[in-house]
Amino acid sequence: MQPILHLSLPVRDIEEARDFYVAALGCQPARRRDDFLDVWFFGLQLTLQQRPDEATGSVPGSVRHFGVTLGRDEFDQLVEQLEQ
16 A cells, blocks of 8 residues: 555645745645645645635534654654744
8 A cells, every 4th residue: 555645735825824834844845826835745745725715624623634753853853943
């Protein structure tokens, strides 16, 4: 079985999402159009689609999410990067 390669998430604002994933997390940007941005997120192609009406969950208090597994060194490096 191959690992997951691609995941797509709706975002409220593509520029805010870019600032978070590229500037804050250090993801590498890839393809860009007016309504979407692809970034490389820990080896996964993540497509951020500007869809403000879909960016929050339909159940109050719910949030779309996913996780990644990081080694301790990677985690510490990410924390340091986010604190800057």
